[in-house]
Ligand SMILES: [Zn+2]
């Protein structure tokens with residue numbers, strides 16, 4: 001899903017749920033809102049921690065399963081290529097990541113040159129390439145500040 005304004009996104013979310021016969025419950029909306037409002041590509045645990053005060057009956061398991069369901073139907077992406085707990089991305093639009101090796105945050109960026117990266121011939125022969133996402137490693141502004 002492309003990141004538009006919040007209302008539109010919620011509408012799109014509700015539509016996607018309907019399309020896939022997923023019941024729209026307040027919990028599911030809360031999980032979606034939490035991940036959409038977060039700029040941190042949160043883990044299931046982070047989402048759980050953020051909403052369980054408001055929804056004390058929700059279990060970590062439910063949050064995790066819901067996020068996986070969202071990923072299945074294309075509402076969120078799973079961030080790949082890093083160790084540690086699975087992280088979710090509300091931005092399913094083609095974009096790239098820069099990963100802060102200090103605090104473990106992912107930051108989104110767009111870059112046309114990277115979108116157009118040429119896939120080496122030998123890889124193309126061995127694999128069906130279904131997507132391109134560049135992940136850069138670095139140290140974010142915040143971490144740089146606190147280090148100096
Ligand atoms: Zn950082």
Ligand SMILES: [Zn+2]
Nearest residue numbers: 089091107108
């Ligand atoms: Zn992202």
